[in-house]
Amino acid sequence: xxxxxxxxxxxxxxxxxxxxxxxxxxxxxxxxxxxxxxxxxxxxxxxxxxxxxxxxxxxxxxxxxxxxxxxxxxxxxxxxxxxxxxxxxxxxxxxxxxxxxxxxxxxxxxxxxxxxxxxxxxxxxxxxxxxxxxxxxxxxxxxxxxxxxxxxxxxxxxxxxxxxxxxxxxxxxxxxxxxxxxxxxxxxxxxxxxxxxxxxxxx
Numbered sequence: 254x255x256x257x258x259x260x261x262x263x264x265x266x267x268x269x270x271x272x273x274x275x276x277x278x279x280x281x282x283x284x285x286x287x288x289x290x291x292x293x294x295x296x297x298x299x300x301x302x303x304x305x306x307x308x309x310x311x312x313x314x315x316x317x318x319x320x321x322x323x324x325x326x327x328x329x330x331x332x333x334x335x336x337x338x339x340x341x342x343x344x345x346x347x348x349x350x351x352x353x354x355x356x357x358x359x360x361x362x363x364x365x366x367x368x369x370x371x372x373x374x375x376x377x378x379x380x381x382x383x384x385x386x387x388x389x390x391x392x393x394x395x396x397x398x399x400x401x402x403x404x405x406x407x408x409x410x411x412x413x414x415x416x417x418x419x420x421x422x423x424x425x426x427x428x429x430x431x432x433x434x435x436x437x438x439x440x441x442x443x444x445x446x447x448x449x450x451x452x453x454x455x456x
Contacts, residue, residue: 399440
């Protein structure tokens with residue numbers, strides 16, 4: 254079985270009665286991860302199989318702020334920086350592992366019945382899958398499938414009107430990806446032909 258160990262240090266403090274700050278330091282150690290193992294025969298042929306041999310470590314920090322500057326306005330902000338290392342291949346960026354993550358939430362009580370909400374999340378660039386069994390032009394083995402993908406910020410909006418017809422009824426309008434940001438997810442073995450990455454949902 255795979256094994257995960259986590260060590261965290263969390264510090265919370267009120268900057269004022271309406272502002273709460275949180276600082277979280279974390280260290281993760283993942284062992285016995287499924288990884289592809291290659292062996293060579295005496296004739297130069299290679300075979301590969303999945304085995305429990307992978308080990309990753311992650312160090313990171315997360316900052317979060319919760320605020321209610323006015324009675325009508327609520328705000329949450331958070332940012333995370335993390336660095337993951339493949340202990341078997343420390344020279345190689347870990348696939349699908351962004352270094353930066355960000356998130357915000359904003360809620361505004363326009364009237365007693367009308368509420369506006371905005372949410373957003375940010376994901377920094379990511380490397381695609383590294384396949385150790387692929388042969389290169391120089392005869393060596395191992396390369397990435399597809400290109401790295403760029404960062405993206407997705408903002409969504411929600412408008413809610415409660416007690417619309419009678420008490421307890423409501424109308425809700427939700428728009429995902431408000432600014433129609435292009436989202437790409439890194440290529441994997443099952444879609445290796447999509448070398449620029451898989452497209453996510455638009456608006």
